[in-house]
Amino acid sequence: MRNLLRELRAGKGWSQAALAEKLGVSRQTVNALETGRYDPSLPLAFSIGRLFGRPLETIFFDEPDAPGGDG
């Protein structure tokens, strides 16, 4: 899943550590979310949405199906 977390964080001028503190998670977790290595649970996703005042679908996006994938 892709997300706009890095852009939204940069827009607020926050460091990864500052965002992690606001969300109550580790900096590793913020980094893993921003680099797409980890998709958040629903509660964490909603916390992110609340923090930035945006609906989830404007922060997280489904990856488009790769051509020739199973389908």
Place this chain on the structure above:
Amino acid sequence: MTRNVTLRRGAVELAGAMLLYALVLTGSLTLVQSMPEGVPRTLVAVSPMLPCLLTVWVMLRQFRRLDEYLRLKMMEDIVVAAAITALATFSYGFLENMGWPQVSMFAVWPVMGTAWALRSVLRGVLEAREMRRG
């Protein structure tokens, strides 16, 4: 209470439990030598497992304090460590059947602990590299 303070408190609890284990183990090993054979001696011999139970409880508390991503990563570390332990102990078990020296059951946990530590360190190094990239 901030996340870091909570995690630090967990580390202090863990250190306390380990210290208690070391004390009970030392006492048990000393006492057992001067006791006659029997149930009380056996109970004293296994008494270090009581602080071990406390350690397990402290570790579970600490595990639950981790956030969801770190918890997932630690679970992966434990799964890999368990798989390595199974492979190593079963392999050696077959070698014992072939006449290799018998090894104590005490060897199992150090194998798993070492595998867990190595996997955690390796993951930490890779994670740090990812974080330096941003």
